Amino acid sequence: MTTSSNTKTPWELLSRGILSENPIFRLALSMCPAVGISTTVMNGLMLGVAVLLVQVFSSVTISLFKNQIHPRIRIPTYTLTIATWVTVIDLVMAAYLPGAYAKMGIFIKLIVAFAIITMRLEMFACKENAADSFWDGVGMGLGFMVGMVVIGFVRELLGSGAILGYDVLGFKPLLFFILPSAGFFVVGLMMAFFNWVELVYKRRKGIQS
């Protein structure tokens, strides 16, 4: 490893994306798909994989060419890089996974406008080397995927009583959760839950010290 003293290990980069800077629950970025198509675990997983791939490819691309990009045109360069990779993923998914692609609708194409990807390029990939950018991209992508899968899990379980299409509960607790508008409620309640966990954690820590 030729990393300098202030760069982080792959594990730290990964865990940061999944936990402390989770794109959906902590940074509250890229909320549209989290509300719109997280009705099942499978949808969440598919879009998560697409975002992960776009994030990793764009991060590595920008990191490799960071010395050739003039700082004044960096934002347009990021946008075009992301757009190119989104086109690649979009065409690949349309060709090999037509069923899942039809369910995603326009959201695969809209990955191009995800704030989270541009933000990682601006804050991380344009300064660090390719290996670190790769792990940072994987971490952020996984964080997004985990968020999508968790929301999808809750909505699929409560809405249709199933996980990944397999019937687990045998009945449908609340059909409401399958409705698109329930996405707002699930995400809102989950954010409140994480806030509550944080509050309790801080209070415990305060008492101990």
Next chain:
Amino acid sequence: MKILKIPLSAVFLALLLLPAWLQAADFIESAAFSGKNGIAVAFAVPVDKTAAGEVSRYTVYEENDPDIKLSLASAALGSDGRSLQLLFAEPLNSAKTHVVRVQGLGDGAELNFKVAKPYFGHLFSILVAALLINNFVFTKYLGLCVFFGTSKRKKTAKGMGVVFTIVMVASASMSWLFYQFTLIPFHLDFLQIVVFIGLVSLTVQAVDTILRKVNPVLFNSFGVYLVLVIANCVIIAVPLIMSSLNYNFLETFMLALGAGGGFLLALYLMSSVRERLELAKIPPTFKGLPIAFIVAGQFALAFLGFSGLQLF
């Protein structure tokens, strides 16, 4: 400039030809949808009653699905021999153009005409659909980052909504021209994402520069929001929807206008609620975004009530 001249004249030509396209043949005075599953036809001269009454002579299909023939239940000619009422087994989708072919009626050859909604009604229904039925925020779940970020104050919300509408209409019109006259002729439509996002960024930059020179007062109040507009999924969604549904220029314009207006409406509604929420007693865990999400969820449920709304 030379490239632009041809498309513009083509657009005007298309506009002029629209009324002609609606009235197919002189023999047919008018043809329109009547009720949920009927088509009413008025002929210029009385026609043969027995021939007009035979269901097997008619072939009816939607213009973009010629293989799916619609099953006709009855064809009844009025006592004056000029008004014909076609009744179908199933309700018709009046948003689509229908083609009716009749064998051996009138001049003896095959009669062929189209039935469509009044064109302005069609355009208006696209506008209303984008504004209310498929509101981009509450039923399509697009642009939520900006929606939650800028809906804290009514004033900001209004400014943001107006800027969004302007940019959306401008960028959608440009995207349409580019898509129809560059991407499709050269079979480059797989590049649409790259091209559309570039065009949107360019439009935002152009609006910024023009507004700064032409109306500095307006720029001072709206300029700050322009930066936020560039990479936003609502703006990029309009050209993508336009290309997937193959809209013409007027339809694209109406879609963009409706989408922008819908975004303005959503921002205004949300900011009115959030200004009041600040005075309310909210549990600390729900402060900020969580309660905003739950309010938005309630709005989304309310907007479900618009589904099925049809004015024309």
